Amino acid sequence: MRVLRAFVLFFCSGGGRFESRKKLPIYALRKSCVAGLNGYNLSMAHKFDSDSGNGTVLEEKKAKVKPPPMYKVMLLNDDYTPMEFVVSTIQKFFNKSREQATQIMLKVHREGMGVCGIYPKDVAGTKVELVTQHARAHQHPLQCTMDETE
Numbered sequence: 001m002r003v004l005r006a007f008v009l010f011f012c013s014g015g016g017r018f019e020s021r022k023k024l025p026i027y028a029l030r031k032s033c034v035a036g037l038n039g040y041n042l043s044m045a046h047k048f049d050s051d052s053g054n055g056t057v058l059e060e061k062k063a064k065v066k067p068p069p070m071y072k073v074m075l076l077n078d079d080y081t082p083m084e085f086v087v088s089t090i091q092k093f094f095n096k097s098r099e100q101a102t103q104i105m106l107k108v109h110r111e112g113m114g115v116c117g118i119y120p121k122d123v124a125g126t127k128v129e130l131v132t133q134h135a136r137a138h139q140h141p142l143q144c145t146m147d148e149t150e
């Protein structure tokens with residue numbers, strides 16, 4: 001390990017192929033190499049490497065990554081679709097047990113609407129399409145819709 005570190009330090013301080021990066025302050029390159037060798041904080045190495053050569057080290061930006069918007073996929077009640085068909089549909093497309101599917105179906109039947117699952121937009125859209133196709137293929141008017149969560 002010591003030999004390897006000496007070897008890397010030699011190259012990083014301008015003795016090797018890194019000559020094209022000579023303008024970077026040597027301490028920065030050394031630090032980045034040692035950090036890499038020791039196996040911690042590789043992102044620090046990145047930070048030092050981003051030194052543009054005039055001694056100015058750019059500050060790291062805080063990552064502002066929002067989670068993707070999520071969508072509820074819901075079934076609506078109607079007077080014609082058989083309860084059994086709704087239960088089997090929920091099981092098939094929303095990966096619910098028979099008991100869970102029955103509870104969701106009864107909620108829709110009593111309250112007019114019920115949530116079958118929450119997914120990213122593309123997945124939710126696909127579920128709505130597949131459930132609607134499935135219902136139409138069996139001549140049922142079952143309605144499936146989606147809505148962004150708060």
Ligand code: TYC
Pocket residue numbers: 075076077078079080081082083086105106108109142143
């Ligand atoms: N109301 C229907 C009936 O009495 C059952 C039903 C439940 C239909 C849920 C749609 O999303 C639904 N046969």
